[in-house]
Structures are given as C-alpha cells and as structure tokens.
Amino acid sequence: MNDKDKNIYPIFDQMLSRQHKEQLLNQCGTVIWMTGLSGSGKSTIGKGLEKKLFDEGVLTTLLDGDNVRTGINNNLGFSLEDREENIRRIAETAKLFLESAIVTICCFVSPLKSIRDRAREIIGDENFIEVYINTPLDICEERDVKGLYQKARSGNLANFTGIDSPFEAPDSPYVEIKTLNRTVEESVEELYQAVMNKIKLV
Numbered sequence: 001m002n003d004k005d006k007n008i009y010p011i012f013d014q015m016l017s018r019q020h021k022e023q024l025l026n027q028c029g030t031v032i033w034m035t036g037l038s039g040s041g042k043s044t045i046g047k048g049l050e051k052k053l054f055d056e057g058v059l060t061t062l063l064d065g066d067n068v069r070t071g072i073n074n075n076l077g078f079s080l081e082d083r084e085e086n087i088r089r090i091a092e093t094a095k096l097f098l099e100s101a102i103v104t105i106c107c108f109v110s111p112l113k114s115i116r117d118r119a120r121e122i123i124g125d126e127n128f129i130e131v132y133i134n135t136p137l138d139i140c141e142e143r144d145v146k147g148l149y150q151k152a153r154s155g156n157l158a159n160f161t162g163i164d165s166p167f168e169a170p171d172s173p174y175v176e177i178k179t180l181n182r183t184v185e186e187s188v189e190e191l192y193q194a195v196m197n198k199i200k201l202v
C-alpha cells in the first residue's frame, strides 16, 4: 500500500534542507556506526569521540544500545525479529538527526551483516561510516564490564552475542579500531583522525 492509499502526505520536500542546516552548523551531517562485541569499547570510544568533537565545536548526539532500550525501544527483546525492529527504529532515528546536520554516533552490537546493511540502507550508504571496534572475545570476556559474559557462560543469559549467538565482523569497514594493548585515549584519537575529513565542511 502506498502513502496516498494510507492517507499520508509527507512534506519532506517542503522542509528546510539538510544543506542549509550544514551551513548553519558548519559541519557535515553523518552517521558513525560502531559495531563490535559487548565490552569491545563502543560506548567508551563513542563517548570519547563525542567529547573531542564537542571541544572542536561539532554538534553531535550519541545513540547507545542500553539507552535506546530504556526509551523508544523499551518494548523490544532480543529475538531476531525484535533485534531487526530495534535496528530499524535506531536507523530511522539516526536519519532524523542526520537530516538536521548532526553528527550521530551509534553504539550498537549490531551483530549481523544483514542487520547493519538494513541500517545502511535506511541511512544511505554515503552517510554511513561503519566502524568496527575489534576486541578479541577473550578480552571482552575478561573485561566483562556488565557481568553479562559470566551470566551467559553460567547459562543464565541466552542468545548472548559471541557466546551462543553469532557476531559477523564487517568485511570492509571504513575504519577498524583494535583496542588490544591500546589506551582509550589512543583509540579515540585513531577514530577521530579517521572520521574528521567526513565531518568538516569543505
């Protein structure tokens, strides 16, 4: 069924353009999509990047898995269907920020290529910067920031990514950050250097 049949008449073409807003903010709207295992460092590096960009005068927002699941997605679980709907809503939300020229940092495990491709499709390939936070499973498990690996190993948490649910690493991410033997500051700096050219208005 198309929009007219549903009595829906979008006004996207009548709104102020993203380009106008980019000029206003002197930055390019873009989505920085961080994928990686739980505990790999997505939120830590994402927060660090946001702080660094803020200090440089860049307007950002950060969308993070657990935050989103306490708000707009608080009715979703971890079945495959719910994971897909989780990402669809996140991608649509990121797109709203993108259209307002805001640099949107998304920190989500997003374990499957198909799930990330769905997000890329919604957001638009040219706006989607895929960042792979690559930390070996044993290190994530050792860090066990939220105690979830222990729960999963002891059988008290099912479908946990990396344990009994798959993680498919991206084939060709825009940037890959290896956190092993690096400080948080080094990882943030590496990401900042890699994305800055996508954010600066030329």
Ligand code: ADP
Binding pocket: 036, 037, 038, 039, 040, 041, 042, 043, 044, 045, 107, 143, 145, 178, 179, 180, 182, 183, 184, 185, 187
């Ligand atoms: P995720 O958001 O991917 O689940 P978190 O950011 O919550 O992961 O946790 C990552 C943990 O790893 C933090 O406790 C962080 O301090 C630690 N850590 C150690 N080295 C690094 C690094 N180089 N980059 C990011 N995090 C690191």
